[in-house]
Amino acid sequence: MSSQASAPAPRRERVLANASVALMAIVVVASAFIRLARPGLECAAGPDCTAGVREPALAAMVAVARGMHRIAAAGVGLALVALTAAAVARRPRDRGAIVLAVAALVLTVVLAAAGARGAERAAGGPAAGTTFVNAFGGLALLAVLWRVRIGTLVRATPATRAARAAAGLALAAAAAWIATDTAIAAGLAADEVFTRIVRVALAGLGASGLVACVLLARGRPPQRRLAVVIAVLVAAVITTASLGRPGGSVDPAVAIASGLVHVVAVALLLGALVGAASGHSV
Numbered sequence: 001m002s003s004q005a006s007a008p009a010p011r012r013e014r015v016l017a018n019a020s021v022a023l024m025a026i027v028v029v030a031s032a033f034i035r036l037a038r039p040g041l042e043c044a045a046g047p048d049c050t051a052g053v054r055e056p057a058l059a060a061m062v063a064v065a066r067g068m069h070r071i072a073a074a075g076v077g078l079a080l081v082a083l084t085a086a087a088v089a090r091r092p093r094d095r096g097a098i099v100l101a102v103a104a105l106v107l108t109v110v111l112a113a114a115g116a117r118g119a120e121r122a123a124g125g126p127a128a129g130t131t132f133v134n135a136f137g138g139l140a141l142l143a144v145l146w147r148v149r150i151g152t153l154v155r156a157t158p159a160t161r162a163a164r165a166a167a168g169l170a171l172a173a174a175a176a177w178i179a180t181d182t183a184i185a186a187g188l189a190a191d192e193v194f195t196r197i198v199r200v201a202l203a204g205l206g207a208s209g210l211v212a213c214v215l216l217a218r219g220r221p222p223q224r225r226l227a228v229v230i231a232v233l234v235a236a237v238i239t240t241a242s243l244g245r246p247g248g249s250v251d252p253a254v255a256i257a258s259g260l261v262h263v264v265a266v267a268l269l270l271g272a273l274v275g276a277a278s279g280h281s282v
Helices: 011-044 055-089 095-120 128-151 161-186 192-217 221-240 252-277
Strands: none
Touching (some): 011 055, 011 128, 011 252, 055 095, 128 252, 161 192, 161 221, 161 252, 192 252
């Protein structure tokens, strides 16, 4: 285990990176709420609706969520433009920081384009492909921003290679699970094969996450704390994975609440796994 420390990025970059993560988390949660609330709104418009959430209250909450989504998304874009400019201007130049900032900026542009396309189809609801890009792309951008944030911090207590490898496997399993599960939820895939992939990826996330926790628990205090965080978040994600689906016999209010808990747990887990895979806590 190396104990070599590296200097943090300038304070302005750290502030911008922290702001980007916080704003993107708002975007992800607000977007999830809008998606989860959509079936309740559709149901409330029907004559035989028995939804547990009244349409006026839910519609008002969705309007607030849309406003928060737009403001936070604009903030992410502005913060990333400033962060990219700061990374390019920094001397000595850090190519890794520039690549990460540019990658995040490109993802932001893709998501903005997808959001604009979805807005054009607002009357009939967004297309399945647009829904997938927004949901999966939002979490992917959040993961990249977690990595950008970690890159601005002092790195003095890296984890072992084995722990980083296990966390990397858990992160890959999480990515496979999120991509497949999001495709199914968006209506792009309904085959039994995809359902099995979701189960296998979720099991892989649990197994590799457990191994990462065991290995991290053998390290220094920061790694031990990170092990506890990952264990709690993996348990929360797996527990709520099947609860955040609106429709069926589940009360809409329960589906929305559990779905939001699930999304928050996934967002935090991505940060913890990105930190562990890169060798540092977040």
